[in-house]
Amino acid sequence: MYQAYIGLEIHIQLLTKSKVFCSCRAQFGDEPNTNVCPVCMGYPGVLPALNEEAVRMGYVVARALNCTLSRRTVFARKNYFYPDMPKNYQISQYDDPIGRDGYIDIEIGGRIKRVRVHEVHLEEDAGKMIHVGDASLCDDNRAGTPLLEIVTEPDMESGEEAEALIQEFRRMVRYLGVCDGNMEEGSLRCDANVSVNEAGKGLGTKVEIKNLNSSRFVRLALDHEIERQKALLEEGRQVVQETRLWNENRDVTESMRTKESAHDYRYFPEPDLPPFVPDEAFFAQVEASLVELPLARKQRFLSDYGISVQQADFLIEEKARADFFEEAVRRGVAPSTAAAWLAGDVAKLLNRYRVELDASPLTMDRFVLLMELLQKGEIHGRIAKQVLSAVFEEDKDPSRIIEEKGWRQLSEEELVKVVDEVITAHPKAVEQVKGGEEKPVGFLMGQVMARTAGRAHPEKTREVLLSRIRGGEG
Ligand SMILES: [Zn+2]
Numbered sequence: 001m002y003q004a005y006i007g008l009e010i011h012i013q014l015l016t017k018s019k020v021f022c023s024c025r026a027q028f029g030d031e032p033n034t035n036v037c038p039v040c041m042g043y044p045g046v047l048p049a050l051n052e053e054a055v056r057m058g059y060v061v062a063r064a065l066n067c068t069l070s071r072r073t074v075f076a077r078k079n080y081f082y083p084d085m086p087k088n089y090q091i092s093q094y095d096d097p098i099g100r101d102g103y104i105d106i107e108i109g110g111r112i113k114r115v116r117v118h119e120v121h122l123e124e125d126a127g128k129m130i131h132v133g134d135a136s137l138c139d140d141n142r143a144g145t146p147l148l149e150i151v152t153e154p155d156m157e158s159g160e161e162a163e164a165l166i167q168e169f170r171r172m173v174r175y176l177g178v179c180d181g182n183m184e185e186g187s188l189r190c191d192a193n194v195s196v197n198e199a200g201k202g203l204g205t206k207v208e209i210k211n212l213n214s215s216r217f218v219r220l221a222l223d224h225e226i227e228r229q230k231a232l233l234e235e236g237r238q239v240v241q242e243t244r245l246w247n248e249n250r251d252v253t254e255s256m257r258t259k260e261s262a263h264d265y266r267y268f269p270e271p272d273l274p275p276f277v278p279d280e281a282f283f284a285q286v287e288a289s290l291v292e293l294p295l296a297r298k299q300r301f302l303s304d305y306g307i308s309v310q311q312a313d314f315l316i317e318e319k320a321r322a323d324f325f326e327e328a329v330r331r332g333v334a335p336s337t338a339a340a341w342l343a344g345d346v347a348k349l350l351n352r353y354r355v356e357l358d359a360s361p362l363t364m365d366r367f368v369l370l371m372e373l374l375q376k377g378e379i380h381g382r383i384a385k386q387v388l389s390a391v392f393e394e395d396k397d398p399s400r401i402i403e404e405k406g407w408r409q410l411s412e413e414e415l416v417k418v419v420d421e422v423i424t425a426h427p428k429a430v431e432q433v434k435g436g437e438e439k440p441v442g443f444l445m446g447q448v449m450a451r452t453a454g455r456a457h458p459e460k461t462r463e464v465l466l467s468r469i470r471g472g473e474g
Helices: 054-065 159-176 215-234 280-288 293-304 311-318 319-331 336-354 364-377 381-394 398-405 410-426 427-434 439-451 458-471
Strands: 002-013 076-080 087-091 100-110 110-125 128-132 133-141 146-152 188-196 207-212 241-247 252-258
Touching: 002 159, 054 076, 054 100, 054 110, 054 146, 054 159, 054 280, 076 241, 087 252, 100 159, 100 293, 110 159, 128 241, 146 398, 159 188, 159 215, 188 215, 207 215, 215 241, 215 252, 241 311, 293 319, 293 336, 293 381, 311 336, 319 336, 319 364, 336 364, 336 381, 364 381, 364 398, 381 398, 381 410, 410 427, 410 439, 427 458, 439 458
Parallel strands: 207 241
Antiparallel strands: 002 146, 002 188, 076 087, 100 110, 110 146, 128 133, 188 207, 241 252
16 A cells, blocks of 8 residues: 655745835736846845735735744745846745744545645745747746745645645635736646655655646646656655656656755845844734635535535635625525525626626626515516526616516516416317316416516416416316
8 A cells, every 4th residue: 555645835926016025016917028127137236125015915825824923034045047037046935934834724525634834935936938949038027026935744645635725725815815826827836746655654755746837737747646656666666856847748747857955055044134023013914814714614604504515616716706695695685596596697607708706797786686686576587597698798787677678577467368368369278278187288388478578477377377277167
């Protein structure tokens, strides 16, 4: 029996307006090399100045990850040469990171698993190399943007658990508003380390895997790497400590370089930045920035509202959705109704129009109004679905759509009138119903629906139809 030990190193770009040690804009997608200055380009004689907003965000994440927060956090130089790093060193943290010894709970197959967090530290990002034909171009817009690194302990055992952790962490930082979590654009990046050993024998030889730019690749690469290491051990061979790259086109990991260790970087305390010593007001701000996190919210939704797991999963995926749901409930919509509509028809429309709820034409007022009309019986379910589609298509209020399209439900009186017309027009079917046949009831109901363009309430129609036919028997 073999056991795998997986740890993750996750980097997130913090959503600050400016870079972490200068006032350049921290913005994705701008014209290359326009957001640069002597500080982030590493000119001689310049001095970095710490962006406190980035530090606050770092503390918020560390706090959300249940870390012990540093009362004095220190920056360090990590020395290495690479063309996308104009200073030839990166300002990072080594001895006194923002937070240590935390944990994150993830849900795996319906049970909760706790993964320990080793540390959370703040650093600056590098620039970006762009390879065009046989030339390499460098864009330094990203150099010096704030990057938060989260290092977990090797507590995960499968690609599935690592994928679940990435997804939970991504939701968490989006809830906290500190990162957009976009793995494709690189604002959330992940490296993994994995070792395999005989069960009970502790960690094996660690291999690091890079280039994991989606949570699915994290799972695939780790599952592949675990199998590769198992196969080596079964043959009595040794696993080499190295860094491997995930090749997404071939679904394999490939050797990149043998692993460097910390002393290769010759870390030393950054002489140009004093340690950051947060005061009580700063810690109070950090506390005030915390929100109920997605997993806790899911558990509360399940126990408080009695909705399904699938509905809860849909609602908690985005904070705006969960807020929307709770606001609708606060305004009187039954939780089961709100959840069913949001995770059902609304979800389909959001998907079709590729829009998120808070940017869609379905405002809170419109949703609540539609649910009220439904609950008061002024429209029935099928019409409500049509109205909802029209809200997305035409960006109008439900009441106006119902008015313009003439979709208001028939009154009892109008319904009786149409039912009587249908009964008169189809004497043969009426006779069959009187004889106890069920099929013609559906036919007659269809006729009522056709004459009313679907505005009649189906159950009520059936009721009126049967009572008018049986009433005629006497
Ligand atoms: Zn700059």
